[in-house]
Amino acid sequence: QVQLVESGGGLVQAGGSLRLSCAASGRTFSSYTMGWFRQAPGKEREFVAAINWSGSITKYSDSVKGRFTISRDNAKNTVYLQMNSLKPEDTAVYSCAGSCTPSPPPSPPGEYAYWGQGTQVTVSS
Secondary structure: OOEEEEEOOEEEEOOOOEEEEEEEEOOOHHHOEEEEEEEOOOOOOEEEEEEOOOOOOEEEOOOOOOOEEEEEEOOOOEEEEEEOOOOHHHOEEEEEEEEOOOOOOOOOHHHOOEEOOOEEEEEEO
């Protein structure tokens, strides 16, 4: 089992950047596929990005491809989401999640068993 805690959210102007971090507890972090999801008010949870256990395979939603980068440091039990060229429509609560599903990294939220509490990202126009 793994516990996840996100950080790095905040308020940023359109065109700006933020880097989210997700710190995991537990010795088995390196065995999990990790993902980032977001949920805006009144909308369903949306897949953002995912990365396999080694970091060699990544997957992105079309809405963030080319702007966001997911990475992980297994020595630090941490997964990151670098967000560049932010847009107001990126405003949401961002959550990291862990999955036992191996490569390729899955996108459905139901494939992820472990979730953090989320961090708010607000992009002003």
